[in-house]
Amino acid sequence: MSFARRTCLMILALTPVAAGLAACSTTTKPASKPFREAAVQPYRLDSGDRLRITVFEQPGLSNTYAVDQAGYIAFPLIGQVAARGETLPALEGAIAARLKQGYLRDPDVTIEMDRYRPVFVMGEVGRPGQYSYVPGMTAQNAIAIAGGFTPRGNQKDVDVTRRINGRVFTGRTEITSPVLAGDTIHVRERLF
Structure with missing residues (x-):
């Protein structure tokens, strides 16, 4: 069998693996400017306060x-x-x-x-659930309260869902980023 034919067969064999890895990636984008700025704005009231x-x-x-x-x-x-x-x-x-x-x-x-209204911590943490918000809380603090990361938890960054001016945004942030009352923090599973 020729080298070109072997290479072509190897590429065809690996294509499903590459497609599978692509399917594992998420479509969550880094936090937008309004998302980041919401953390430094005056506190806005909402349901649950x-x-x-x-x-x-x-x-x-x-x-x-x-x-x-x-x-x-x-x-x-x-x-x-x-x-x-x-x-x-x-x-x-x-x-x-x-x-x-x-x-x-x-x-x-x-x-x-x-x-304050609670924060919600989901995903790869010891005890997913609803927890009391404290001013100045970071994603890392919320994760610690929720039992810390599981062995499969991605400890680099998290996805945070936040309501801003009546609209819901989700952005990927570092674990040291501040969270707001009412935020939902999702710890993803790391791939390796």
């Missing part, structure tokens, strides 16, 4: 309120208040403005985070 709202000298209004699935909080006297996508100062202003419309003369509203 719980807030401590204090109205000065109004103990009947001061309480803990949760942002519901639709993105609202149910506040006494004024009803539903849109919270999704708002910063804490913006929500303070919105509640104060609505209370000023016939309920209180000069309301002084203060909002603090009581509990």
Whole structure:
């Protein structure tokens, strides 16, 4: 058999292996600019956040309120208040403005985070699941809380899914990258 024929047969034999390896690769792209910038922007509220709202000298209004699935909080006297996508100062202003419309003369509203929405860790980790978010958390911190990497886990980078302005983005980031409340971190299986 000629050298050219043997080479041609070898290439044909390896083609399914190459196709199989290509199928194993993911289509996740590196994190986009808006994805990376979201980590340095002011915190935006969303479903699952719980807030401590204090109205000065109004103990009947001061309480803990949760942002519901639709993105609202149910506040006494004024009803539903849109919270999704708002910063804490913006929500303070919105509640104060609505209370000023016939309920209180000069309301002084203060909002603090009581509990952030959780992060989700999936894939090649010891205990995949939902975990409490802490400001300043990195993907590596979240993975450690989820039992660390399995022996097959890719320890170089992870895929993070994040909601930004109502749209869902997935990007590949280093494990030292910051994560946000509500992010889903996926640890892929390494090939070798």
